[in-house]
Amino acid sequence: MKLLYFAHLRTKIGTAEEQLDLPPGIGDVAALLEFLKGRGPKFADALGNRKAVRVAVNQTYVGWDHPLKPGDEVAIFPPVTGG
Amino acid sequence: MKLLYFAHLRTKIGTAEEQLDLPPGIGDVAALLEFLKGRGPKFADALGNRKAVRVAVNQTYVGWDHPLKPGDEVAIFPPVTGG
Amino acid sequence: MIRVQPEDFDVGAEIEALTRGKTGIGGVASFVGLMRDVAGDKSISAMTLEHYPGMTERELERIEAEAQRRWPLIASLVIHRYGRMLPGDRIVLVATASAHRAAAFESCEFLMDYLKTKAPFWKQEETPEGARWVAADASDDAAASRWTKE
Amino acid sequence: MIRVQPEDFDVGAEIEALTRGKTGIGGVASFVGLMRDVAGDKSISAMTLEHYPGMTERELERIEAEAQRRWPLIASLVIHRYGRMLPGDRIVLVATASAHRAAAFESCEFLMDYLKTKAPFWKQEETPEGARWVAADASDDAAASRWTKE
Helix, strand or coil: EEEEEEEHHHHHHHCCCEEECCCCCEHHHHHHHHHHHHCHHHHHHHHCCCCHCEEEEECCEEECCCCCCCCCCCEECCCHHHH | CEECCCCHHHHHHCCCCEEEECCCCCCCCHHHHHHCCCCCCCHHHHHHCCCCCEEEEEEEEEEECCCCCCEEEEEECCCCCCC | EEEEEEECHHHHHHHHHCCCCCCCCCEEEEEEEEECCCCCCECCCEEEEECCCCCCHHHHHHHHHHHHCCCCCEEEEEEECCEECCEEEEEEEEEEEECCCHHHHHHHHHHHHHHHHHCEEEEEEEEECCEEEECCCCCHHHHHHHHHHH | CEEEEECCHHHHHHHHHHHHHCCCCCCEEEEEEEEECCEEEEEEEEEEEEEECHHHHHHHHHHHHHHHHCEEEEEEEEEEECCEEEEEEEEEEEEHHHHHHHHHHHHHHHHHHHHHHCCCCCEEEEEECCCCCCCCCHHHHHHHHHHCCC
């Protein structure tokens, strides 16, 4: 799957985009976020406050229980502040 | 005093502006309108329906009981329909 | 600022001039009133707006001052045309600028409601059956009366 | 119509193009969002708007379609810029055209509220202490939530 990071999450994590093979047992957005937090302090810092994290799958806002499948485009970002 | 007529009142009365010496005994707007209606069928037709007549004295909207004095600019017109 | 004029106006240039150099402005709400080619079920080929020179300007200044008093506006503009206009022509422009959008939107709508109901303009429409003076619209009065219910 | 672009836009030309030939339009409400040189008590020298190419356009199209569904609009337009901007620069234009002014005003405000709270844009401000990402503003959320209380 393709992961995208925006705004201060991108800054903290230090990358805008990466390819990731969906790890075994990761079935939804919440599980993916837990998996990512376990990758190290940058991820833990960026994703630690759930209230400040939003997720879109295939360019549509989703909740934590949204199921994931290989090939999804998953974007992770802070609440929008546009305009 | 100066009398001004606008829109369909102007069309009905057939004049846009006239000078009038304030007649004796005409102390307020209501009395002036009654006086004007007595001048003939055009005026009676134009001013007959009080709900469709608005008056400004010296360029300020006024009620029927507004007092009049020589030198006033009195404008008589239908409800506005602008914009 | 208010202007009552027979000439057309340039919306972009007016908004640009209104806001130029005022970098505390976060937003400009504006409304452009255009001449429609229908009114109810009648087809309209042209329209003439009559005004009361002197009083019209006074009323517009009074209404603009009232908007400035009610909302924290950084700049405001009312341009209203008079004379004969054709379908699609611009009739009126109201623009209000503020630090935040709510004040801009509310004051712009306030000004338009008052212009429609209180400003001394009268509309004569040219229809297939001839010219006719337009009667006042009760729904416009209702829109304006919102602002006095507080 | 929606556009997401780095370039500036010409407000007058956009409104003119939106309404040209559509003589059933009685009014166009519009809002231009400008970059302020202050935020709270901080002085801002520049701002960079990041967006999510693809999703941003989808969201704007969805929001515009929702406005078209809720109000009888004859035409509508949303232009939103991204990239680096300076104080006084235009950021966003929303314009809505309808036969009557209430629909135009309401839908324009609806679109702006949603743009501020839902569209995938993120703001980074350059202050005397350096660049900082802006946190979401609760008052904007409150403004947008009005539209779901019906």
